Amino acid sequence: MAWNEPGGNSNNQDPWGGRRGGGDQKGPPDLDEAFRKLQDSLNGLFGGKKRGGGDSSSGGKGGGYGLFAIILGLLFAVWLYNAVYIVDAQEQAVILRFGEYHSTVGDGLNLYFPPIDRKYQENVTAERTYSTTSQMLTEDENIVEVPLTVQYKISNLKDYVLNVDQPEVSLKHATDSALRHVAGSTTMDQVITQGREQMSEEVRERLQSFLDTYGTGISVTQVNIQRATAPAEVKDAFDDVIRAREDEQREKNQAETYANGVVPEARGQAQRLLEDANGYREEVISRARGEADRFSKLVAEYRRAPEVTRERLYLETMQEVLSSTSKVLVTGKDGQSNLLYLPLDKMIENRSGSSSNSSGITAPAASDSASRSNSGADIRDPRTRETR
Template identity: 65%
Template sequence: MAWNEPGGNSNNQDPWGGGNKKGGGRQGPPDLDEALRKLQDKLNSIFGGKKKPGGQGSGGGVAIVLIALVVLVGFWLSTAVYKVDEQERAVILRLGKYHETVGPGLNIYFPPIEQKFQHNVTRERAYTRQGPMLTEDENIIEVPLTVQYKISNLEDFVLNVDGPEISLQQATESALRHVVGSTSMDQVLTEGREVLAVDVRERLQRFIDMYRTGIVVTGVNVQNAQAPKEVQEAFDDVIRAREDEQREKNDAETYANGVVPEARGLAQRILEEANGYREEVIARAEGESERFTKLVTEYHKAPEVTRKRLYLDTMEEMYSRSSKVLLTGDKGQNSLLYLPLDKMLQQGQSAPAARISNEPVDSSTLNTPASNDAISRSLRSRGSR
């Protein structure tokens, strides 16, 4: 039977455990107001408050206020006390005006009267951008660029520009477009990238110095610039053709550097040989002329002896350059033995024996006026040479 059915004992079946007690009162669920009053009584007893009639203490409101103040002070201290690392600096603004720049250490400021801006001033930051650019010769290329920078003046970084890093990105875009627009496509794609990076860095630094952003650019890296994807194959062909052209030029220069000095050396050697031959001919002619003059003088003094001496010298010189051998016979014989040694040497093993020919020679013709005239003509011809 339910506790609230008619005829039932509702007092005994109360689910809250309520029943008839002395005084006729019944017990119900805990009252929230009563719980709050008990909490206030405990707080009043802690802070020395007195109870008011009806069970409320006179210092209950004061205790709540004090607790709130303690919480607020703790929260304020947690935000007001701050630490600055060795790599950081902090700028303090008092009533919106610059007050000081704080170095490393434990510090305190007073919000909301003061404001704090704390940043790392030694860490190197990077910004990367990539986009189509128009070159001087009206070609479109993709130029990926990375800018490395850091904070050089925290006061300027915080106060002078609203969003200094955004200003840096916009200045980078302007500087890059200006430099690429003043450079041909060949230079940007090949050997001009280093010069391009230097020019962009200088122009970018001038821009941000003019804006007083408090940023210093530490490096600009231009990566491999390339043409748009739609025409990449054609650009690759052009680059390969340019490389082939440069290789052919290098080969030609190498060949020229090897041939030209050799030709110059050969020409100089020919000139030196010609000069030496000229000097030799002149000296020989002068010597022969002087010798002939002295020989004529001696010939007038002793014609017979001089003539015989000239004959012997001529024969000795002639036979010294000949491979033939002439053997004279005994006294009273007018025959000479001729040994063709040159033929014998040429035949080698094919000729088992040398042929020896006997050619009669009249020795009386060696000392005739005709022979003397022949000797004189020979001497004059030698002198003329």
């Protein structure tokens, strides 16, 4: 029942122990009094005596012991909370006792003793990443900007904690050193194009060698070199060089394509000329052999019938000679009288057709001059005949 309800508080007291209306205490009690009451209660719990009219000295001594015990209990609880720790399956912990290595703790619930002991707990299975971008000078004295990413993990937590003060800083310096060494022995074309994979492997091996020498306890799993570019200050000139090299390569490809088309064609023409020459040679040899064989047979026939053979050879020769000329020679039966027949109509046609001759002498005129110089032959009108 509330103290101020009607009829509920017959003593007419307030909640602080005073009487309403005319008591000695007109407000809340003193804080010292409240603290003394709390102390008396705690002393009763821990076996002390209450403060009062008895032996005040023994009661104060018991209250001091109780408070000290409470403080010790609280400190022990805080220490126990900090001393007990859990190590996950992916982690390890290194314990230092008085600043000296004591043990490496695996997964599970463990206990150490601070401040005597110090604990360093790290994840030793997860891969960590370090990225950087640096300007490098290549072997052919070109400046390139190389972005690089290093993936690593802790292989030995004891070395990671004790041997190096700041392992990540050591990793950064070792990465820069390894990258500069590899890039300084590589040309710009290899850094930019197909040589990046080989560079990544060389940087990883050299970086791991540096870290093992330092004893950092870090294992490098992979090094990735992204696309290298020229610095912004020389990017325009760098792009011009790249375009010039691409144009050079394109011209070479076009020249090779043209050579691949022309060379086989020239070889085909050369082979055709060789075949034509071989055919002509065979033709000439065969014709010469035929002529020789014909002449041999003709000699045999001449020996058998000289007169007939001589007459036949004469007629064949005259037919061959006069078949290409416009003059016709008619001989008599006795072989002594002859007549030269000149077809004037054909000669006039030939003369009109050959008026553009550069020598200025037409073919009929030349034939006419040749006929005049013929000894033993008189030129007559075609309609007249003369017999010697």
